[in-house]
Amino acid sequence: MGEKLSNQYNPQSLLNEIEEKFQMFQILNEKGEIVDKENEPNLSDEELVELMTRMVYTRILDQRSISLNRQGRLGFYAPTAGQEASQLASHFALEKEDWILPGYRDVPQIVFHGLPLWKAFLFSRGHFVGNQAPEGVNVLAPQIIIGAQYVQTAGVALGLKKRGTKNVAVTYTGDGGSSQGDFYEGINFAGAFKAPAIFFIQNNQYAISTPRELQTAGKTLAQKGISAGIPCVQVDGMDALAVYVATRDARERAIRGEGPTLIETVCYRYGPHTMSGDDPTRYRTAEIDNEWAAKDPIVRFRTYLEGKGLWSEAKEEEVIERAKEEIKEAIKKADETPKQTVTDLITNMYEELPVNLQEQYSIYKEKESR
Ligand SMILES: Cc1ncc(C[n+]2csc(CCOP(=O)(O)OP(=O)(O)O)c2C)c(N)n1
Numbered sequence: 092m093g094e095k096l097s098n099q100y101n102p103q104s105l106l107n108e109i110e111e112k113f114q115m116f117q118i119l120n121e122k123g124e125i126v127d128k129e130n131e132p133n134l135s136d137e138e139l140v141e142l143m144t145r146m147v148y149t150r151i152l153d154q155r156s157i158s159l160n161r162q163g164r165l166g167f168y169a170p171t172a173g174q175e176a177s178q179l180a181s182h183f184a185l186e187k188e189d190w191i192l193p194g195y196r197d198v199p200q201i202v203f204h205g206l207p208l209w210k211a212f213l214f215s216r217g218h219f220v221g222n223q224a225p226e227g228v229n230v231l232a233p234q235i236i237i238g239a240q241y242v243q244t245a246g247v248a249l250g251l252k253k254r255g256t257k258n259v260a261v262t263y264t265g266d267g268g269s270s271q272g273d274f275y276e277g278i279n280f281a282g283a284f285k286a287p288a289i290f291f292i293q294n295n296q297y298a299i300s301t302p303r304e305l306q307t308a309g310k311t312l313a314q315k316g317i318s319a320g321i322p323c324v325q326v327d328g329m330d331a332l333a334v335y336v337a338t339r340d341a342r343e344r345a346i347r348g349e350g351p352t353l354i355e356t357v358c359y360r361y362g363p364h365t366m367s368g369d370d371p372t373r374y375r376t377a378e379i380d381n382e383w384a385a386k387d388p389i390v391r392f393r394t395y396l397e398g399k400g401l402w403s404e405a406k407e408e409e410v411i412e413r414a415k416e417e418i419k420e421a422i423k424k425a426d427e428t429p430k431q432t433v434t435d436l437i438t439n440m441y442e443e444l445p446v447n448l449q450e451q452y453s454i455y456k457e458k459e460s461r
Contacts, residue, residue, distance in 0.1 A: 109317065110310040115325050115357060118332040121386050123394025125332075132336050140401055142183050142331060144410050146175040146389050149199040151414040152208075153362070156215070159422060160366040166216040169196040170362030173329075176388030177293050177356035178263075179203065180331035184338035185261060190229040190247050192240040192262040196293070196360075200263070201230040208421035209428070218431045219439045238268045241277030241290060248286035248351065259345045263291040267298025269312045275319070278353055282319040287345035289338060290353045293328065295360040300374035316353035328356030329386040332395075359383035432459050 118127045125131050134142070153172045159165040171178065174196070182200040185191070193201050198211050205228035214221030214233065222232035234240040244262035251258050268274055269292045281288045292312045296303050309315065316323025322344065326337045334356055341352035361380070363369050396402035433455040437448055444452060 109314065113311045113314055113325055115327050116333050116337060117327040117330050118336065119330045119391055119395055121329075121391055123391040123398065125395075127333075130333075130336055132332060132339070134335070136399070136401055138183075139396060139399070140406075142180060142335070143389075143392055143396055143402060145179045145183070145199075145203055146331065146392065147407055147410045148414045149175050149179060150389060151411055152199065152202075152418060155415065155418045157362065157366060159212075160215075164422065164426075165212060165366075167195070168215055168366045169198075169364065170360060170366070171196060171199055173359040173361040173383065173388070174293060174295060175199075176331040176334050176392070177291075177328035177358045180334035181261075181263075181289075181291060181338040181354070181356070183331075184335050184342055186258065186342075188229060188256070188258045189342075190231075190244075190251070190258065190260040192231045192244045192247065192260060193233045194237075194240060194263050194265065194268070195233045195235055195365075196265070197233060197263045201233070204228060204230050206230055207424075208417060209424035212422055212425040213428060216425070218425075218428065219435055220428055220431075238264055238271030238273035238277075240264065241268070241271075242273045242280070243277075244288050244290065245277045245281040245284075245286055245351075248281055248288035248345075249284050252284070252286055257346050259287045259289055259342050261289045261291070263293055265298055266292060266294040266296065266303050266306050266312060267301060268292065269294075269315060270298075270306050275315075278316060278319040278321060278351065281351040282321040285348060285350035287348075288351040289341045289345065290351060292353070292355045293358060294355050295328075295358050297360070297364070297371075297374065299364045299369055302374070311355060313353060313355035319353070321351050321353055322349075323353040323355075325355045325357060328358030329383075329388040329391070331388055331392050358388075359386070434459060 118130050120126045150172055153170055156165055156168050157170060160168045178199050182203055191201055191204050202208055202211050206224050210221050224230050240262045241264060244260045248260035251260060278290055294312055311325045313323045313325035324337055326333045328334060337354050341354060344352060363371050393402055434452060437452050
């Protein structure tokens with residue numbers, strides 16, 4: 092009797108039961124050992140090396156971007172170190188024709204999707220050319236409004252479904268973003284219309300200085316998918332293999348017409364929120380930093396690849412040197428791009444110039460021609 096009653100009406104035990112079922116999905120542990128052999132993906136040696144190459148490249152890009160920002164040569168920049176598995180292994184499961192709707196921290200994914208690096212640098216400087224992806228590179232400009240990309244992704248995914256393409260729309264937000272109204276609207280709409288979308292929450296533990304505990308009473312962020320009736324999973328975001336597998340499977344479900352998936356990647360950002368002035372030592376301790384450094388996504392993937400004889404110090408050095416060289420060339424190309432003008436700003440905003448701006452436009456056009 093008690094048992095029956097508890098199943099029929101006991102909101103607290105129902106919640107407990109659901110939450111207990113959410114276990115973090117991991118394939119490669121902190122020591123670089125396979126702990127879930129059954130789910131180890133069948134990636135070729137070349138693919139494994141390519142994924143590692145992209146993560147190492149991104150770590151260097153992050154270091155160089157931070158220093159370029161400090162020299163005043165970049166503008167807005169949100170550091171990525173610690174999130175390489177979450178960002179690059181998820182992207183690795185996508186196809187070229189899939190659409191990416193990134194947040195401001197998701198520049199590496201769109202660069203590896205085809206946005207030239209010099210344009211990513213121009214985005215950082217607030218230059219309109221940085222938001223112009225070449226034809227066939229299916230990325231939108233990084234979103235600054237927290238959570239807004241979730242609603243847009245539901246729409247893009249529905250569009251893909253209506254066109255009958257076998258592609259998905261993929262988006263990323265943070266743990267903070269998962270508290271926004273747009274977040275719930277996006278997953279709910281995509282679920283109701285079975286739109287082929289993949290929604291990521293990169294839970295890097297902090298929304299600027301606000302800790303994850305203050306975002307929700309829920310045990311996980313992934314479980315929010317339950318309320319939208321969509322599959323959801325919490326993944327070790329420092330484990331490239333688990334992130335890859337969860338994304339690959341979400342993509343396959345979407346392509347089969349089964350709708351969206353919500354994936355929480357549990358990770359950490361080593362650096363500050365952005366280069367605009369927050370000081371992480373005021374909201375995080377060195378112990379917490381060290382705990383996460385021991386879970387580093389690149390270190391554990393390196394151990395895994397070394398065990399297979401696929402990676403070496405010399406190989407890593409080669410990738411680092413190439414990254415530095417390409418970054419140097421890209422920043423040079425960004426520097427060579429003509430400076431943005433006021434009239435650029437106006438003409439890029441409107442297809443037809445509103446009457447009230449016509450006068451200002453002529454004034455600036457005249458000034459700029461001097
Ligand atoms: C709608 C909206 N509200 C507030 C802000 C200011 N803001 C910028 S970043 C940020 C925190 C976001 O944290 P999170 O979603 O966890 O992503 P993370 O930066 O950690 O990747 C806030 C509140 C904003 N950009 N947009």
